[in-house]
Amino acid sequence: xxxxxxxxxxxxxxxxxxxxxxxxxxxxxxxxxxxxxxxxxxxxxxxxxxxxxxxxxxxxxxxxxxxxxxxxxxxxxxxxxxxxxxxxxxxxxxxxxxxxxxxxxxxxxxxxxxxxxxxxxxxxxxxxxxxxxxxxxxxxxxxxxxxxxxxxxxxxxxxxxxxxxxxxxxxxxxxxxxxxxxxxxxxxxxxxxxxxxxxxxxxxxxxxxxxxxxxxxxxxxxxxxxxxxxxxxxxxxxxxxxxxxxxxxxxxxxxxxxxxxxxxxxxxxxxxxxxxxxxxxxxxxxxxxxxxxxxxxxxxxxxxxxxxxxxxxxxxxxxxxxxxxxxxxxxxxxxxxxxxxxxxxxxxxxxxxxxxxxxxxxxxxxxxxxxxxxxxxxxxxxxxxxxxxxxxxxxxxxxxxxxxx
Amino acid sequence: xxxxxxxxxxxxxxxxxxxxxxxxxxxxxxxxxxxxxxxxxxxxxxxxxxxxxxxxxxxxxxxxxxxxxxxxxxxxxxxxxxxxxxxxxxxxxxxxxxxxxxxxxxxxxxxxxxxxxxxxxxxxxxxxxxxxxxxxxxxxxxxxxxxxxxxxxxxxxxxxxxxxxxxxxxxxxxxxxxxxxxxxxxxxxxxxxxxxxxxxxxxxxxxxxxxxxxxxxxxxxxxxxx
Ligand SMILES: Nc1ncnc2c1ncn2[C@@H]1O[C@H](COP(=O)(O)OP(=O)(O)OP(=O)(O)O)[C@@H](O)[C@H]1O
Ligand SMILES: [Mg+2]
Numbered sequence: 001x002x003x004x005x006x007x008x009x010x011x012x013x014x015x016x017x018x019x020x021x022x023x024x025x026x027x028x029x030x031x032x033x034x035x036x037x038x039x040x041x042x043x044x045x046x047x048x049x050x051x052x053x054x055x056x057x058x059x060x061x062x063x064x065x066x067x068x069x070x071x072x073x074x075x076x077x078x079x080x081x082x083x084x085x086x087x088x089x090x091x092x093x094x095x096x097x098x099x100x101x102x103x104x105x106x107x108x109x110x111x112x113x114x115x116x117x118x119x120x121x122x123x124x125x126x127x128x129x130x131x132x133x134x135x136x137x138x139x140x141x142x143x144x145x146x147x148x149x150x151x152x153x154x155x156x157x158x159x160x161x162x163x164x165x166x167x168x169x170x171x172x173x174x175x176x177x178x179x180x181x182x183x184x185x186x187x188x189x190x191x192x193x194x195x196x197x198x199x200x201x202x203x204x205x206x207x208x209x210x211x212x213x214x215x216x217x218x219x220x221x222x223x224x225x226x227x228x229x230x231x232x233x234x235x236x237x238x239x240x241x242x243x244x245x246x247x248x249x250x251x252x253x254x255x256x257x258x259x260x261x262x263x264x265x266x267x268x269x270x271x272x273x274x275x276x277x278x279x280x281x282x283x284x285x286x287x288x289x290x291x292x293x294x295x296x297x298x299x300x301x302x303x304x305x306x307x308x309x310x311x312x313x314x315x316x317x318x319x320x321x322x323x324x325x326x327x328x329x330x331x332x333x334x335x336x337x338x339x340x341x342x343x344x345x346x347x348x349x350x351x352x353x354x355x356x357x358x359x360x361x362x363x364x365x366x367x368x369x370x371x372x373x374x375x376x377x378x379x380x381x382x383x384x385x386x387x388x389x390x391x392x393x394x395x396x397x398x399x400x401x402x403x404x405x
Numbered sequence: 406x407x408x409x410x411x412x413x414x415x416x417x418x419x420x421x422x423x424x425x426x427x428x429x430x431x432x433x434x435x436x437x438x439x440x441x442x443x444x445x446x447x448x449x450x451x452x453x454x455x456x457x458x459x460x461x462x463x464x465x466x467x468x469x470x471x472x473x474x475x476x477x478x479x480x481x482x483x484x485x486x487x488x489x490x491x492x493x494x495x496x497x498x499x500x501x502x503x504x505x506x507x508x509x510x511x512x513x514x515x516x517x518x519x520x521x522x523x524x525x526x527x528x529x530x531x532x533x534x535x536x537x538x539x540x541x542x543x544x545x546x547x548x549x550x551x552x553x554x555x556x557x558x559x560x561x562x563x564x565x566x567x568x569x570x571x572x573x574x575x576x577x578x579x580x581x582x583x584x585x586x587x588x589x590x591x592x593x594x595x596x597x598x599x600x601x602x603x604x605x606x607x608x609x610x611x612x613x614x615x616x617x618x619x620x621x622x623x624x625x626x627x628x629x630x631x
Contacts, residue, residue: 005518016506315502318463319561320491320519322484398463402502 006325010332017305024301025341028382031291032345032374037352038287039370042280044363049272059101059235060134061242063087063225066259082250082259083222088128090245091227097245099238101230102133105207105222109215113203114176115167122163123202124177126210127226134226142171142186150206155213158186160200177203180213235264284370291374294341295381302334302389313393314401323394330393334386335379342378346371409475410569410600411437411460416469417623418455429455430466431623437602439568442595444603444611447620453604454573456620460602461494461571462486474568491519495562499574501554503546503561509533510542513560520565532560536590552583559590569600576610588613 014021065082088105091097107126112119125131132144145156157175159167164187169175173184182205191199211219229238239262246260247253306313313326349371353364418430429452437443447453458464459471462478471478473489481489490496495516503512513529522528533542536556546554555575562570572591576584592613595601603614611617618625 009518012507012511311502312504315504316515316519317487318461318490318496318502319516320487320565322487322519324484325519399458402463402498 003328006328007332010329010336013305013309013329013333014336020301020305021337024297024337025344027294027297028291028338028341028378029294029345029348031287031294032342032378033348033352034287034290035284035374035377036346036349036366036371037356037364038283039280040349040353040364040366041356041362042276042283043367044365046273046276046280047365048363049276059136059229059231061227061229061235061239061262061264063227063242063246063260063262065223066261083225084220085222086220087246087249088222088225090249091225091242092130097238097241099230099234099241101228102130102226104128104131104134104226106131106224106226107207107210107215107217107222108224109210111178111203111214113163113167115169115173117168118166120163120166122160124210124214125202125204126207126215127204128207131204131226134228136228137191138189139186140189142184144186144204145206150208153208153212154206155180155182155209156185156206157182158188158204159184160188160198160202161190162198162200163203166201177205178213239264288377291378291381294378295338295385298334298338298382299385299389301337302330302386303392305333306330306389306393309393310396310401310404313396314398314404317396317398318402327390327394330390331383331386334390335382338382338385339375339379341382342375345378346375349374407438407440409436410439410441410473411435411602412470412472413459414470416459416466416471418452418459418464419467428452428623430459432469433623433625435618435625437569437600439600440595440598442592442601442603442613442615444605444614444617445620445625446605446608446611446617448606451620452623453606453620455623456625457571457573457602457604461496462489487519491516492565493568495565495567495570497555497558497562497570497572497575499577501546501551501558501578503554503557505546508543508545509538509549509557509560512546512557513564515561516565529560529564532564533557535563536560537586550583552579552586555579555583555587556590559587559594563594563599567599569602570594571602571604573604574606575603576605576607584610 063083083105085105088103091100091103104127109124110121111124112121128150129144129147132138139158140161142158144158145154149156157177159169164170164184167175169184171184171187175182175184188200188204205214207222208219211217227238227242229235242262243255243258247255247258250259252258316326350366353366356362356364413433413435416430416433417428420427420429431452433456445453445456455464459466462473462481465479474493478486478489504515510526510529510533513532514525517525517528530539530542533539536559538553538556538560541549541553541557546557549557555578559575562572570591575587575591579587588610591601591603601614603610605611616627618627
């Protein structure tokens, strides 16, 4: 019997048991849809994490205070205020830290900004001109403040776009920060948000002025130091240079008890990437298990079908069907069930890809590869799980089959 | 002289072992020539169906030799047996064995699916016309009377134009009128050259055959037709 006719026979077999065929198909359908959907969610979250991390600037290193040990009790991370302007000066030394492109100490606090028309509460960062390079930011208007202005405690401010818009000010306007008048000298180019932080809602002032007006504290201590490496290739050596330099200035011999932490956006990126990959694999394997369960459903139904149709098999053999004809017929039935289930599953998966973001506010990015893999696997699962029942049908002795009740 | 189609030499079929051994067919020798109309008679359990399954290449004997049209069946593999069943033999069963989900003509078409055949629908319709069921081709088995169902089964047996038709109690589930129709069809098929082996326990049914053999406890003996 040729394939086309076997196919026709197989289809008739399936259509003879419509409800059962549909239910079996559903098992595969949900499996495939689940695989497509979960992989889609995984892909989307990986994309968004990566783009958020890219927005941080991959050349950026952040030094923050570490834990202190006093009387044998270790404080939590950031419990100390161990970073000083002396550290900053050390890091700016091209001899000791050749791979560091820019250094910017940062102190920050929250303050209310008042313009002629309105007021607005935001983060105020006090820093030095290195901030712009270290953060890989640029200006859309005006200029950044200079080192002279930092030294003179000048009352000048550079605003994020959101802040400038909300205050209704432009370069040349005046705003007051915590009651003191400041000249707006520059506006930053928009850069979007990183996680929960809006990078466009901030005010940047000279570090000296910030210490005077906003944050208070000793003029020598800084909260964080931002570093940028000369390129993404030198970030590793920049890290080592900074680490070495700070250990020396802080007189720490054992690097395990360092009182500072250096983090880089790229270590963050790889951590985040591995977390999302793990999560995607986890979700996808749960989905794959449901596909497997669907496959077992196919096998179950095919076994029932073979048992139930024992007489039919016997009759077909009496009429001249070879074992191969019957093997093919049942394999085609099983493969069709799962292939159709797989195609419908793709439809359902794509539909879910449209609905889930609207209903649950979860991004889903569907790429062709998992879709193709899911369909191929579904059809394969059907074939594999169909082999045993089909072989059973093919092996039945015609007489035993005919006599079966 | 007509060619030999069936030659059984000392054929036995034994089921079970030890105390439970049953000699369903016991040392049977039989020859059937092309164009014969043979009836196998005997009481229930005498081994008639077992014999027919051996003749139809559905079952293999435990011992003895079976030649179909001169060829040794015991040397054949599954494929060759399937091919003989498909090309040379047509079966008619007591329980009809029609597929319930298919229309009459689809049932008749079945054997044609397992060979290279053109115009399968037309061939099936012709076979149905031969058994007088032109008006019932789209009916499902459950929409047909017992006699009509058995006629569909006969159409299915003759659709491949087989050398031999094996009928196991074809009238066993039918009333006398429907039995008559079925026997008439078998007789006319024999007239047109088909070899027929008819199995029955009913002497009246066996009466339509040219030659009658009797089975008892798996053994066979010739009997001159009344
Ligand atoms: N698969 C089997 N296993 C064991 N014994 C069997 C098997 N098939 C048939 N038999 C036995 O073989 C003997 C002959 O059975 P068979 O079906 O050939 O009888 P029969 O003449 O066709 O009877 P009936 O007229 O009732 O159909 C019976 O005793 C039966 O019990
Ligand atoms: Mg019987």
